[in-house]
Amino acid sequence: MTLFSINPREVTKMAEDSYEDAIAGLKKLLSEKNELEDAAVAKIRQLTAELEGAGGKKSDPDEKIRTKHLNTIKYN
Numbered sequence: 001m002t003l004f005s006i007n008p009r010e011v012t013k014m015a016e017d018s019y020e021d022a023i024a025g026l027k028k029l030l031s032e033k034n035e036l037e038d039a040a041v042a043k044i045r046q047l048t049a050e051l052e053g054a055g056g057k058k059s060d061p062d063e064k065i066r067t068k069h070l071n072t073i074k075y076n
Contacts, residue, residue, distance in 0.1 A: 030040055 026040065030037055
């Protein structure tokens with residue numbers, strides 16, 4: 001039994017809309033708050049590195065949670 005029937009083209013379109021909305025939101029925020037530019041550059045570089053490193057590897061959400069939790073404990 002299929003609960004959801006979504007055309008792959010619709011999924012692609014939703015992803016494009018989300019991407020475009022996210023970029024537009026970031027541009028708007030940075031144009032309003034110039035002091036965030038350095039932080040944004042650092043985060044964009046970090047995200048780019050993560051995405052390049054993913055290179056087809058599946059993300060392990062459990063590992064990410066463990067790593068973030070351990071870092072939180074370590075630095076608090």
